[in-house]
Amino acid sequence: xxxxxxxxxxxxxxxxxxxxxxxxxxxxxxxxxxxxxxxxxxxxxxxxxxxxxxxxxxxxxxxxxxxxxxxxxxxxxxxxxxxxxxxxxxxxxxxxxxxxxxxxxxxxxxxxxxxxxxxxxxxxxxxxxxxxxxxxxxxxxxxxxxxxxxxxxxxxxxxxxxxxxxxxxxxxxxxxxxxxxxxxxxxxxxxxxxxxxxxxxxxxxxxxxxxxxxxxxxxxxxxxxxxxxxxxxxxxxxxxxxxxxxxxxxxxxxxxxxxxxxxxxxxxxxxxxxxxxxxxxxxxxxxxxxxxxxxxxxxxxxxxxxxxxxxxxxxxxxxxxxxxxxxxxxxxxxxxxxxxxxxxxxxxxxxxxxxxxxxxxxxxxxxxxxxxxxxxxxxxxxxxxxxxxxxxxxxxxxxxxxxxxxxxxxxxxxxxxxxxxxxxxxxxxxxxxxxxxxxxxxxxxxxxxxxxxxxxxxxxxxxxxxxxxxxxxxxxxxxxxxxxx
Amino acid sequence: xxxxxxxxxxxxxxxxxxxxxxxxxxxxxxxxxxxxxxxxxxxxxxxxxxxxxxxxxxxxxxxxxxxxxxxxxxxxxxxxxxxxxxxxxxxxxxxxxxxxxxxxxxxxxxxxxxxxxxxxxxxxxxxxxxxxxxxxxxxxxxxxxxxxxxxxxxxxxxxxxxxxxxxxxxxxxxxxxxxxxxxxxxxxxxxxxxxxxxxxxxxxxxxxxxxxxxxxxxxxxxxxxxxxxxxxxxxxxxxxxxxxxxxxxxxxxxxxxxxxxxxxxxxxxxxxxxxxxxxxxxxxxxxxxxxxxxxxxxxxxxxxxxxxxxxxxxxxxxxxxxxxxxxxxxxxxxxxxxxxxxxxxxxxxxxxxxxxxxxxxxxxxxxxxxxxxxxxxxxxxxxxxxxxxxxxxxxxxxxxxxxxxxxxxxxxxxxxxxxxxxxxxxxxxxxxxxxxxxxxxxxxxxxxxx
Ligand SMILES: Cc1ncc(COP(=O)(O)O)c(C=O)c1O
Numbered sequence: 001x002x003x004x005x006x007x008x009x010x011x012x013x014x015x016x017x018x019x020x021x022x023x024x025x026x027x028x029x030x031x032x033x034x035x036x037x038x039x040x041x042x043x044x045x046x047x048x049x050x051x052x053x054x055x056x057x058x059x060x061x062x063x064x065x066x067x068x069x070x071x072x073x074x075x076x077x078x079x080x081x082x083x084x085x086x087x088x089x090x091x092x093x094x095x096x097x098x099x100x101x102x103x104x105x106x107x108x109x110x111x112x113x114x115x116x117x118x119x120x121x122x123x124x125x126x127x128x129x130x131x132x133x134x135x136x137x138x139x140x141x142x143x144x145x146x147x148x149x150x151x152x153x154x155x156x157x158x159x160x161x162x163x164x165x166x167x168x169x170x171x172x173x174x175x176x177x178x179x180x181x182x183x184x185x186x187x188x189x190x191x192x193x194x195x196x197x198x199x200x201x202x203x204x205x206x207x208x209x210x211x212x213x214x215x216x217x218x219x220x221x222x223x224x225x226x227x228x229x230x231x232x233x234x235x236x237x238x239x240x241x242x243x244x245x246x247x248x249x250x251x252x253x254x255x256x257x258x259x260x261x262x263x264x265x266x267x268x269x270x271x272x273x274x275x276x277x278x279x280x281x282x283x284x285x286x287x288x289x290x291x292x293x294x295x296x297x298x299x300x301x302x303x304x305x306x307x308x309x310x311x312x313x314x315x316x317x318x319x320x321x322x323x324x325x326x327x328x329x330x331x332x333x334x335x336x337x338x339x340x341x342x343x344x345x346x347x348x349x350x351x352x353x354x355x356x357x358x359x360x361x362x363x364x365x366x367x368x369x370x371x372x373x374x375x376x377x378x379x380x381x382x383x384x385x386x387x388x389x390x391x392x393x394x395x396x397x398x399x400x401x402x403x404x405x406x407x408x409x410x411x412x413x414x415x416x417x418x419x420x421x422x423x424x425x426x427x428x429x430x431x432x433x434x435x436x437x438x439x440x441x442x443x444x445x446x447x448x449x450x451x452x453x454x455x456x457x458x459x460x461x462x463x464x465x466x467x468x469x470x471x472x473x474x475x476x477x478x479x480x481x482x483x484x485x
Numbered sequence: 486x487x488x489x490x491x492x493x494x495x496x497x498x499x500x501x502x503x504x505x506x507x508x509x510x511x512x513x514x515x516x517x518x519x520x521x522x523x524x525x526x527x528x529x530x531x532x533x534x535x536x537x538x539x540x541x542x543x544x545x546x547x548x549x550x551x552x553x554x555x556x557x558x559x560x561x562x563x564x565x566x567x568x569x570x571x572x573x574x575x576x577x578x579x580x581x582x583x584x585x586x587x588x589x590x591x592x593x594x595x596x597x598x599x600x601x602x603x604x605x606x607x608x609x610x611x612x613x614x615x616x617x618x619x620x621x622x623x624x625x626x627x628x629x630x631x632x633x634x635x636x637x638x639x640x641x642x643x644x645x646x647x648x649x650x651x652x653x654x655x656x657x658x659x660x661x662x663x664x665x666x667x668x669x670x671x672x673x674x675x676x677x678x679x680x681x682x683x684x685x686x687x688x689x690x691x692x693x694x695x696x697x698x699x700x701x702x703x704x705x706x707x708x709x710x711x712x713x714x715x716x717x718x719x720x721x722x723x724x725x726x727x728x729x730x731x732x733x734x735x736x737x738x739x740x741x742x743x744x745x746x747x748x749x750x751x752x753x754x755x756x757x758x759x760x761x762x763x764x765x766x767x768x769x770x771x772x773x774x775x776x777x778x779x780x781x782x783x784x785x786x787x788x789x790x791x792x793x794x795x796x797x798x799x800x801x802x803x804x805x806x807x808x809x810x811x812x813x814x815x816x817x818x819x820x821x822x823x824x825x826x827x828x829x830x831x832x833x834x835x836x837x838x839x840x841x842x843x844x845x846x847x848x849x850x851x852x853x854x855x856x857x858x859x860x861x862x863x864x865x866x867x868x869x870x871x872x873x874x875x876x877x878x879x880x881x882x883x884x885x886x887x888x889x890x891x892x893x894x895x896x897x898x899x900x901x902x903x904x905x906x907x908x909x910x911x912x913x914x915x916x917x918x919x920x921x922x923x924x925x926x927x928x929x930x931x932x933x934x935x
Contacts, residue, residue: 005793008604008831018832019571021840025919026851029843031735034850034868038711041737045611049834052573059577059601059828066597068585076587083492084585087537092759093575096548101561102761103897104552105885111550112760122531137623137763138817140804148665176804176814180634181665185809223518252529254516259523270817274492278821279598280588280620280781282763298661320661324564324626324654324750325761337544343534346490352512353493359515360503376515403593411590414805431494432503463593466788473786473798477775479617480607 003464004061009481011058012048018055046483065464066279067408073434075361077380077411077423078171078219080249080271085341088274088334097333102325106310113309116302116326119336120286126347127245127265128258129288134327135298139246140173141322142266142285143213147181148319149264149289149296150211150240156296156317161210161239167196169219169415174244183210190417194220194373196230209239216243216260217250217378219415219423221358225375231261240264240293246285248272249427250355250378253348263290273335284331298322353428354379357435361426364439368446372418379427385420393449393456395420400467401448401459405441490534552894554758558921560888562872562912563703563897564625564652565761566753568731568841569916570825571832574755578825588781588817592796599795602820603783605827612733613747614740615769620781621823622766622815625750626655629697629727630662631768631779631813632746636695636723637668638812639777644669645695646688648680650702651727653902659697668694678704678865678874686716695723695746700739701732704910705849705872706865714743730754730767730826732870734842746770754838755829756822765822776802779813781820844915845871848922852913855926859933864908872912874899878933881909891928893921 031040050058067074074081092098100109120132136142147164154161164178165186175185186204191197196214205212212234216224224230234241243257243265249272251257257265269275270283277283289297299318300311311326342350355378362371362381370384385395399409399422411423426435448456460466495503504510516524535543559567578584582597589595589602602620609618622628633645645663647656649672656672663670671688673696674681680698689696696717701707710726717724725746726739731753733739739747752764770778776799784798804811833841849871853863856875864874875896877884885895896912899905913922 007600009607012835017834017837018573019834019837021569021837021844021915024844024847026847026922027854029847029850031843031846034846035707035736036709038742039707039709039737041733041735044835044839045608045734045738047608047611047833047835047838048831049836050831052832055573055828055831056576058831060580062597062601063577063580063582064597065595065600066582066586067591067594068582070581070585074587076590079587081587084581085492087541089579089584091541091544091548094545094548095553095555096545096551098757098759099553099555099567100551100760101554101559101567101758101894102565103561103563104559104894105889108552108557108889108894109760111547114550115547125530137627137819138815140814140816141623141627144665144814148661151665172803172805172808172811173814173816175809176807176811179809179811180662180814182667225518225520228520228523253525255519255523255525259525261523268817276584276821277587277817278584278819279586279595279602279824280820281817282623282765282819282822283817284763319664321626321654321657322661323658323762324624324764327761328763329760330757330763337540339531340535340540340543341537342490342492344528344531346493346534347529347531349490349493353495355515356495356500356503356512359507363506375518378515399591400593403591408587408594409591429492429494432499460593465593465596465792465794466790468592468788468794468796469786470796470798473784473796474801477617477782477798478785479603479775479782479798480610481604 007481008048008050008058011050011054014049016049016051018050018052072406073430073438074408075410075424075426076408077425078247080247080425080427082274082427083429084274084276085338088337091337092330092333110309113302115336116332117304117309119332120302122339123267123286124288126252127288128256129265130291131294131297132286132288133297134286134332135323136285136287137323137328138281138283139266139268139285140177142287143173143177143244144180145298145322146242146264146266146287147177147183149293151181152296152317152319153293154210161208163208164210165204165212168417170213171219171244174213193375194222195224198226198229201230202233205233205237205239207238209237211240211242213242213244220373220382221377221380222373222375223378227260246271247379250351252351253344254351263293269331269335274338275331275334282328282331284328350428357426357428357430361424361435361439365442368443380423380425382418383422384418385422388449389420391449391453393453395422397456397459398445401445401456402441403460404462407438407441557892557894558917559894560896560911560913560925561894563910565758566912566914567758567916568753568914570755570757571829573832574825574828577828578821583824584821589797592794596794599783601824601827603785603795605823606783608827608830609767609769612730613728613769614738615747616772617775617778618767618769619778620783621819622768622780623819624764624766625727626652626658628748628766628768629655630659632725632748633659633695633697634662634666635777636725637666640694640723642694643692644671645697646671646673646693647697648673649675650680650704651697651699652703655727678706679708679867682712682716689716689720691720693720693722695725697725699727701729701870704865704874705869706867707736707870710739710742731842734838751826755826763819763822765819765826777812780815780818841915848915848917849873849913852922855922859926859930871914872910874908874910876908880907884909884932887932888928893925
């Protein structure tokens with residue numbers, strides 16, 4: 001294949017255009033009659049000038065340099081790279097969904113509000129919560145929204161609680177969200193089984209504990225067996241339990257955060273509920289809460305009054321708005337479509353398959369890589385590259401070698417508490433053949449590390465570009481194209 | 486549990502083989518560490534699965550309960566606009582190499598996404614007149630709040646001043662966000678349809694981290710950024726401008742007028758209204774603040790052969806490295822919509838975007854003049870872009886009811902957020918034809934006379 005390495009700005013030629021707008025059918029306006037000269041632009045923005053075909057070829061060439069789920073296996077742990085159904089894409093583009101304005105009179109958008117209201121109810125059921133807001137745009141924003149509710153709840157009760165506890169295996173957004181919500185983060189070390197150390201937890205829980213943020217199954221893929229006791233410890237100290245449900249793919253129809261004792265949950269619809277990641281977004285991070293936190297939910301809330309769906313902002317204790325309008329509607333439409341496709345039995349099977357797949361793949365790889373925990377995993381598992389590291393090959397090298405086999409590598413170096421971590425999540429939508437082939441590639445790499453480490457150290461060999469110099473990128477940042485260069 | 490679901494590939498034999506390797510007899514054994522008392526017994530109480538053909542039908546029925554802009558010419562704006570989206574946009578973002586990829590953590594197999602975002606960053610810099618733009622934020626309002634928080638942390642001051650002519654939702658979100666980080670938000674008063682500069686000057690003090698205005702503002706009016714820059718600079722405050730990127734095709738770039746941070750929403754360029762989301766925030770700064778920007782940034786570098794390539798860079802700012810010390814908690818953003826707006830900007834091109842902005846100005850100007858001729862009061866004193874305020878002798882709700890009967894969606898009621906009774910904010914984009922505008926005016930005239 002001919003290598004493509006052109007920026008759209010480099011192919012731009014003065015006088016070309018890629019679109020056609022109508023002539024004005026009203027009177028001309030000279031901007032200089034309207035505005036003072038200093039507010040009128042004299043240097044046009046240097047946007048590219050390309051024909052429509054050039055534009056399409058450019059982006060098609062770029063897409064060919066990108067790996068998505070539709071290209072091949074993508075076992076990126078903690079990200080739930082499952083199949084993104086096509087019907088969801090079609091439905092979100094229906095003109096009755098994509099061409100409506102958020103400020104239209106509610107009578108003219110009853111279909112949209114009905115969908116949102118039903119989705120709220122479905123997600124409340126899936127999480128075992130009493131009410132749900134669909135406003136947050138992503139997991140991190142969901143976390144922060146939840147923590148702002150925690151804050152408001154304690155303020156209302158007149159209690160000053162400033163600490164949020166997070167395990168050392170927690171996703172980076174957990175402590176970051178706690179900071180943005182104005183809390184201090186306290187890190188709780190995991191025990192050698194990869195679980196929350198109850199004794200350590202007890203040491204840190206106290207009258208200043210606002211909440212414990214937990215992922216369950218945790219980011220090592222292990223179910224926190226002591227969850228009921230954990231919840232009790234936190235609740236007895238007057239704190240709340242926050243469930244990071246970014247990866248809920250193991251619990252659908254099996255258990256709920258509500259049953260486990262959690263008070264607040266966020267979900268990443270762009271993981272468990274199949275909405276595409278889009279190369280980094282947009283997603284959606286709905287938040288569910290138990291009854292006692294309902295008054296603090298963001299406004300406007302989508303409610304049903306008699307037979308009408310309405311937007312209600314009259315909730316005086318609400319934390320307010322967290323995002324423009326009502327959430328990432330187009331994403332919510334996709335998740336709704338998915339839930340309707342699967343139904344209750346289907347969703348339970350999703351989790352059962354996801355868990356079976358992860359355990360199967362782990363079992364196949366265990367002879368070749370350090371597998372730090374013996375408990376059955378849930379939808380994902382971690383391996384350590386420590387054995388290979390002793391031979392001079394790091395997890396990063398093995399990840400790069402996987403690229404040569406056409407796979408997206410697992411998540412690496414996360415969670416932080418596992419040395420040379422590889423976090424693998426096959427998901428339920430992959431076939432056994434795919435997992436078998438992936439396992440073979442991994443096993444081959446493990447053998448290469450022993451017999452011919454250079455082939456791993458110098459990987460990737462087959463990609464369109466080699467390893468990139470990230471240090472140079474950060475030291476001498478080039479963050480935009482400039483003509484002078 | 487052998488499956489009849491099209492997204493689940495396991496056959497009975499597959500399952501048996503997997504279970505056999507694990508030396509267990511059923512999947513239930515894998516869930517035995519879930520304590521019995523918290524397991525669900527029975528199925529989730531949600532509707533049963535619907536086969537694809539029936540589901541498509543059902544979703545069509547649901548969507549047809551909404552009145553949409555293809556059937557109802559729409560005069561609503563207020564932050565979300567009905568602009569033409571070139572066909573190429575949907576084709577490009579429908580390529581699943583783009584939309585089914587995660588954040589580009591592995592640059593060797595993500596060069597397409599990375600380069601497209603690098604180009605997006607460049608286009609945002611061009612429009613805003615800034616040095617550095619990130620790869621996107623959730624939306625305009627949350628970008629604004631992040632900009633305010635950045636101003637607080639980087640100046641170590643305790644309050645921001647936001648003009649009342651900034652979108653009410655942006656101000657509402659800023660209030661929520663400031664509650665978390667515990668800083669003060671003061672509003673600057675209005676002088677009619679623009680910020681009251683005298684009062685702003687009085688409000689400024691040594692605690693002021695930033696002044697925030699919108700360009701064009703919520704009422705469509707074009708604030709004089711030069712004057713506001715002078716006021717904020719006097720007290721050493723940062724100047725934050727929330728700008729409509731389409732308007733920037735013709736208006737002087739905020740970066741040239743002294744803005745320290747420019748933020749906003751790319752929705753007008755290539756992103757459907759979609760009931761308010763997903764849209765796409767942007768965030769741009771001058772070089773000196775480069776290492777404080779929230780979110781992902783793509784940078785250019787070279788590979789081991791010296792070949793040009795792109796990577797996520799300056800990651801030391803971000804949550805996955807800095808955890809509770811990160812400059813923001815943002816992780817996922819709106820990458821696919823950033824791509825959509827990049828494609829739209831490339832399609833319009835240097836000339837097309839100016840033409841589109843010009844059409845907006847002319848259509849709005851035409852409609853305002855028509856309304857004035859019929860005796861309606863257009864309230865903007867400052868020049869406006871594609872939106873303006875009109876006063877009617879009737880409540881806006883009634884006016885909009887009549888317009889709906891005539892097959893149109895009317896403007897935004899300023900009665901709620903601004904207590905401006907009987908005043909409507911009308912947006913006129915290039916999508917509105919002269920005929921549609923005339924029709925609107927006719928309905929109003931009939932109402933007035935009848
Ligand atoms: C466990 C966990 N929590 C939180 C997040 C943050 O979600 P988002 O990227 O949608 O903000 C992620 C995703 O990266 C995650 O895996």
